[in-house]
Amino acid sequence: MAGSTAAGPTSGGAEPLDVTATLRSPGYVRLLLLAVLVGAPISAGAYYFLQLVDSLQTWIYTNLPHAFGFADTPVWWPLPCLAVAGLLTAACIQYLPGRGGHSPVDGFSTRGVALPADLPGILGAALATLGLGAVLGPEAPLIALGGGLAFSVTLLSRRDVPQQAGTVVAAAGSFAALSTLLGSPLIGAFLLMEATGLGGATLGLVLVPGLLASGIGSLIFIGLDAVSGLGRVSLTLPGLPPFDRPTVAEFGWALAIGVAAAIFGSAIRWFGAWLRIYSDPRRMLVTPALGLGIGVLVIIYTQATGHAFSDVLFSGQNQLGPLLQHNAAYSAPALIALLACKGAAYSLSLSSFRGGPVFPSMFLGAAGGVAMSHLPGLPLVAGVAMGIGAMCVVMLRLPLTSVLLATLLLFSSGAALMPLVIVAVVVAYVISALLDGRFRRPAKTP
Numbered sequence: 001m002a003g004s005t006a007a008g009p010t011s012g013g014a015e016p017l018d019v020t021a022t023l024r025s026p027g028y029v030r031l032l033l034l035a036v037l038v039g040a041p042i043s044a045g046a047y048y049f050l051q052l053v054d055s056l057q058t059w060i061y062t063n064l065p066h067a068f069g070f071a072d073t074p075v076w077w078p079l080p081c082l083a084v085a086g087l088l089t090a091a092c093i094q095y096l097p098g099r100g101g102h103s104p105v106d107g108f109s110t111r112g113v114a115l116p117a118d119l120p121g122i123l124g125a126a127l128a129t130l131g132l133g134a135v136l137g138p139e140a141p142l143i144a145l146g147g148g149l150a151f152s153v154t155l156l157s158r159r160d161v162p163q164q165a166g167t168v169v170a171a172a173g174s175f176a177a178l179s180t181l182l183g184s185p186l187i188g189a190f191l192l193m194e195a196t197g198l199g200g201a202t203l204g205l206v207l208v209p210g211l212l213a214s215g216i217g218s219l220i221f222i223g224l225d226a227v228s229g230l231g232r233v234s235l236t237l238p239g240l241p242p243f244d245r246p247t248v249a250e251f252g253w254a255l256a257i258g259v260a261a262a263i264f265g266s267a268i269r270w271f272g273a274w275l276r277i278y279s280d281p282r283r284m285l286v287t288p289a290l291g292l293g294i295g296v297l298v299i300i301y302t303q304a305t306g307h308a309f310s311d312v313l314f315s316g317q318n319q320l321g322p323l324l325q326h327n328a329a330y331s332a333p334a335l336i337a338l339l340a341c342k343g344a345a346y347s348l349s350l351s352s353f354r355g356g357p358v359f360p361s362m363f364l365g366a367a368g369g370v371a372m373s374h375l376p377g378l379p380l381v382a383g384v385a386m387g388i389g390a391m392c393v394v395m396l397r398l399p400l401t402s403v404l405l406a407t408l409l410l411f412s413s414g415a416a417l418m419p420l421v422i423v424a425v426v427v428a429y430v431i432s433a434l435l436d437g438r439f440r441r442p443a444k445t446p
């Protein structure tokens with residue numbers, strides 16, 4: 001997804017960057033102040049963007065069927081909704097500047113600042129994708145919109161923006177927009193740092209304003225949760241059984257989960273990339289058809305299992321907690337059907353829609369962990385943590401972030417689970433890289 005980037009450390013004959021002098025300079029202090037001034041309204045905008053997405057989903061899949069006289073949402077209802085989602089998303093990509101943002105099938109990317117002219121297309125494609133039920137998350141559009149809005153503010157205030165200043169302000173906007181969406185500002189900060197690939201002196205200069213904006217954003221989210229009455233939009237997990245210490249058998253399961261996630265996630269990404277070859281040249285026809293395909297998968301799942309269509313639709317952010325809380329209601333065959341249908345819907349969404357890969361990866365990893373916990377020697381909480389970490393690293397290519405996502409959200413059990421999660425993440429990361437080398441993903445065009 002388009003988002004903030006930064007120039008790397010100086011090389012060649014250039015003078016090395018004096019970090020201490022830069023931190024002490026009046027210009028850097030002004031950048032910190034600007035990060036606060038920009039971060040607060042961007043965080044508020046991100047909060048209401050997420051609330052709008054939730055409201056659209058509720059209105060389209062619950063209120064609208066009732067308005068047409070249906071007591072419950074008809075089983076066929078996702079078909080027209082997802083076809084419209086495909087049509088609107090394709091139109092934003094085809095006819096608006098910026099191509100609706102970064103294609104999620106290429107992985108998690110924050111390269112390139114979104115220009116002011118790109119923002120309407122990114123916003124429109126994200127609302128069409130997320131609000132109408134495609135299987136992608138809000139984090140990548142938020143990063144792009146936050147960074148683009150922050151950079152636009154600097155352009156309005158000063159047209160000859162130095163590259164370093166524009167980089168820092170755009171990064172602060174992305175940090176502020178992501179804020180506590182992932183349950184902790186620390187996870188969001190690591191996600192952005194690892195995704196941008198910053199290091200050395202540049203990392204320190206960008207990180208301080210980013211963390212400041214993220215902290216301000218977290219306070220904005222907490223305050224709006226309290227005063228708006230709209231409810232939380234950050235990721236939360238229910239209380240799971242405590243986990244004491246890993247066993248030898250559980251380390252064996254870590255290897256197995258890493259291998260399974262690498263194969264499953266690589267198949268999802270490869271199929272999405274293959275589909276994009278055929279959808280890009282005829283986007284206005286193929287993207288609505290792929291939306292219909294997602295709708296068919298929803299119908300297959302609901303009719304085969306009797307569970308809610310929301311298990312397959314949407315990013316999984318709001319569905320992850322209920323899945324874990326009511327895991328006993330899901331039989332092993334139902335969980336396998338869920339993995340198959342949501343995995344295929346995720347692949348279709350990756351190919352042509354616009355959004356982020358984090359939440360669908362977490363949901364699929366958790367569902368796989370719940371399914372494997374039906375087998376001997378694997379506690380539920382360990383299976384869920386390893387599944388989330390392994391699936392995230394395959395789809396995101398961010399090992400550190402994947403470990404943090406799987407452990408920090410589990411609070412007191414996170415430290416005990418971390419050795420298992422690290423093994424599962426490393427195995428999944430290495431094997432998926434080997435699979436990518438053996439079966440190269442298709443190029444963008446035929």
